[in-house]
Amino acid sequence: MPRLINLHPPRGSAAFLAVLPFLVLIAAYLFGSNTRLEANPDDKLLPSVATLVDTVHAYAFEEDRRSGEVLLWVDTWASLKRIVVALGISAAIGLGLGLTIGAIPYIRALAAPFVAAVSMIPPLAILPVLFIVLGLGEVAKIALIVIGVTPVIARDVALRAGELPTEQLIKAQTLGASSWLLSTRIILPQLWPRLIDAVRLQLGCAWLFLIAAEAIASTEGLGYRIFLVRRYLAMDVILPYVFWITLLAFLMDWMLRIARRRLFPWAESQR
Incomplete structure (x- = not known):
């Protein structure tokens, strides 16, 4: 039986394993955000994806009114x-x-x-x-x-x-x-x-x-x-x-x- 230390994932599996933690993190955020916003629509801790997109657009593509x-x-x-x-x-x-x-x-x-x-x-x-x-x-x-x-x-x-x-x-x-x-x-x-x-x-x-x-x-x-x-x-x-x-x-x-x-x-x- 081969030892675990000698096992190397194929290229495709390695790419999937590299992406997996990020997918889990995104899924956890979406679940937490939806749960909190359902309980309190005014919750600010985990904003929805739509709110994040709007904010990014405002900060990255629109001029600030003051400056x-x-x-x-x-x-x-x-x-x-x-x-x-x-x-x-x-x-x-x-x-x-x-x-x-x-x-x-x-x-x-x-x-x-x-x-x-x-x-x-x-x-x-x-x-x-x-x-x-x-x-x-x-x-x-x-x-x-x-x-x-x-x-x-x-x-x-x-x-x-x-x-x-x-x-x-x-x-x-x-x-x-x-x-x-x-x-x-x-x-x-x-x-x-x-x-x-x-x-x-x-x-x-x-x-x-x-x-x-x-x-x-x-x-x-x-x-x-x-x-x-x-x-x-x-x-x-x-x-x-x-x-x-x-x-x-x-x-x-x-x-x-x-x-x-x-x-x-x-x-x-x-x-």
Whole structure:
């Protein structure tokens, strides 16, 4: 009898299993919404599908009466700018720190404990400090994401640098490679795929920090809109916005995965 661990679903079954949890979630929502609305037509917790569609149309295709802007796209653009800039900065700093910590023992002894300690600081706990020091503008929001994400990326990249076979470094040194060449020609190329994986794993945290910062001090953004309408119990706005944030995060993850596969096909064969 084959062991369960060795059984792999066919392609068609795998696709069905991937979709099944979403179908169950949708069915559960429809059942809960219909049940609550039958008991109380004014219930706001689980709005009907028609209400959700009307709200999405109003926010995505109609201009707001007060501002004259299409709110969903204004909020999306504001949030995407912040998170893309923050992730770019985090990736650059994380790669540099991870490379030097993983490759140079003196830097590892000096910086590794500090980076580990910083990575344990709850970023949301220092959000008030950032607003006091950096103000309520874009810098504080981006800084929150960078502080929350960069140390984890740096530690992950450094671990990968430490996992490289020692034989590679020894052979390169016997051929006369300097520390600079070892870092840039031997170690760095093998860190790029790991960097992409580290950024992918931190996408959820980055969005969390962004939503928190926008909820406290912002005039536009997906997090700002969610916390603005919560006082009215506007679940017909909150739920589509949550779904939209999830879809954006999924698309970002998918694009990074495709980039890793296209740019570093040799790394796929090692999995």
